[in-house]
Amino acid sequence: MTTAPRLDEVFDLDGLLTAEERDWQQRARAFAQERILPIIEEDFENRHFRRELVRELGEQGFLGMHLEGYGCAGAGAVSYGLVCLELEAADSGWRTFVSVQGSLAMSAIRSYGSEEQKQRWLPGMAKGELIGCFALTEPQGGSDPAAMTTVARRDGDEWVIDGAKRWIGLASLADVAVVWARVEDPSTGSGTGPSTGSGTGTGSGTGGAAVRGFLVPTTTAGFTATPIEGKLSMRASVQCDIDLDGVRVPADAILPGASGLSGPFGCLNEARYGIVWGAMGAARSCFEAALERSREREVFGKPIGANQLTQAKLADMLLELEKGILLALHLGRLKEQGRLTPAQISVGKLNSVREALEIAHQARTILGGDGITDAFPVMRHAANLESVRTYEGTDEIHQLILGRALTGLAAF
Template sequence: MTDVRRDPEDLAALREASDVLGIDAQLSPDERATRDRVRAFVDAELRPHIADWFDRAHFPVELAPALGRLGVLGMELEGYGCPGRSAVEYGLAALELEAGDSGIRTFVSVQGSLAMGSIHRWGSEEQKQEWLPPMAAGDVIGAFGLTEPGAGSDPSSMTTFARRDGDDWVITGAKRWIGLASVAQLAVVWAQTDDGVRGFIVPTDAPGFEITVLEPKGSMRASVQTALQFDEVRVPASALLPGARGLRGPFSALSDARYGIVWGALGAGRDSYEAALRHALRREQFGKPIAGFQLTQRKLVDMVVELQKGALLALQIGRAKDAGTLTPAQISLGKLNNVREAIEIAREARTILGGDGVLLENSPIRHAANLESVRTYEGTDEVHTLILGQHLTGLGAFR
């Protein structure tokens, strides 16, 4: 067998070689077109700047309208100016966005799946008409207030409370690790009431609504997370999401966000692998490219094995979502596996890059740091393990 070293500059050929199972052929022309369009956006608008944004802990809010024009905000939602694309198309978009950076994919998830998804699923017709078109365009940004300082994995123990006062609602309490709130115009806030958990659309400039940016961070630095404080925040009756009662409301949005992570994590893993592969093909030691050494090849092979398995998993879950048969256990399996494996890929890719791997000009160290946050939010490894455990045994182990 004659050796012909692959060209590290021919990224298309490298990607074709890494698709050992031919997964690309399982995508429809529309799905590939969506993927390629988002990939081109990431290459043009994110890659030249992302290391600087991460280094400066800068969230590029100016990208919001561009992402709206790209058609990735509220991507799966129908009507009201929303794109109305398939679950698989959204998944592919999430993958390409997170190949750029987890923080940018997180913005799309918070805006589209959490904030817009809650309004679309549970809001009144008036609320949908007012908020969804400008949010789909990226002209209005929304946050999603569920997690609290004392209620992370157990949202049923939330203490934020909304009481009736005449025709108004008055909200008191606190939220923590809320994405986007400092740059948002509205927040979908979940609170206990005398009638159970309800959701409210709350303007972020409402009197008594205080937002604190959580910093400095070692992860998700090109994103923004906040703490919220509600001191007798008054909103009209029209702020209530009429269709949401109980935790089913926020959990439905969380399921959609978790679905996006199943795909998104693959993007971070793939980008880390590609950075390591291209470096290994260029870098020579002991008279040959380090890609020609057995230990390096084993690392690269292990990465591709997990990326291929993860892609099959994501595609199966996406097809189930489009068919309306997707279950919470399936989402948990996908999120648990793909994020866990993506972190290991990013870490191993860093080792191939050697000392240069700690420089932000190379993506694996940034992806590894970001994925620590992705592993925690929208359900920790432990939570998804217990969801699957309950599915397998029929016995809940949360308490």
């Protein structure tokens, strides 16, 4: 049989990267192949998250790697994206961990925290010694954070937080939670100011109360995180319900630099950017499995890859994979120049996850019945991508963001 060309002979991504970017990618690929791939099918089956890998991720410099100072690597946006791609090529759960830790929790502290808050939390989080979570989504309104019901009220020298959050990654493992809540003025019962957004989300408002972020150590009385059971996706990861029952934190627990929805949305856009790259990693894994199988499996006396319909599928899968990665690279270059807009991030998130799922589905057809087994990663990736499609903005939310950008009219 003729030796098949490597994927990079059809699509030369390396030629578009710097030496530093290639180094980050190669280190992430080695970590994924050596530390995650050998155990991921077992962990997915057993719903097990390997916390011991967290410090190893920190040692590699992957946690908060796009941030400056406080023990963070200060890497470029493309380098960060390539790491997301390689980790998600192993499993979406591990790219999700890096996103929650770095793009959500650490970015919130780095962007909006006081110097004391940054010094307290960021160095340990960068090393993987401490874990953070980002508590925004609520049980009744995942796509409408402006309608949140979690409330923080001032009581002397403390804040008291009551409410509930849902689908909060890492919450039961975290040392600190970035909790977003409406802040009410105790003297009037009304809000402390308008709830402002950054033009990146939806919602009908918060009744005049400002949305503020709080750093809540997870050992605080009244904070309870419960892992969500029965998941058929992201099984090697942890997502939780959070109950906040009279949680008291000191006055300086508030993030001083964030007021309104522009704070959480700024962090969400960081995470969405990582997804643009990460989903293409899952897609690449599925494509490679199908390509290899097409050359090995023989039906009617020849490899299935010698059939025109199979080659047409492979060609179409490659086109979408290449376009998705080139789009991610373009967005990364814009981000490094400070020119990336929320609408452009929505283009990337919507396209990458949608096409990654289609690639996974096509790969499964090439694998035949064996494609539904854990002998191949395709069904695991497809299941995980259903979660990736939902979090950090559903397809519909990103379509509405793009519709608003195109027409100037809000449809939500």
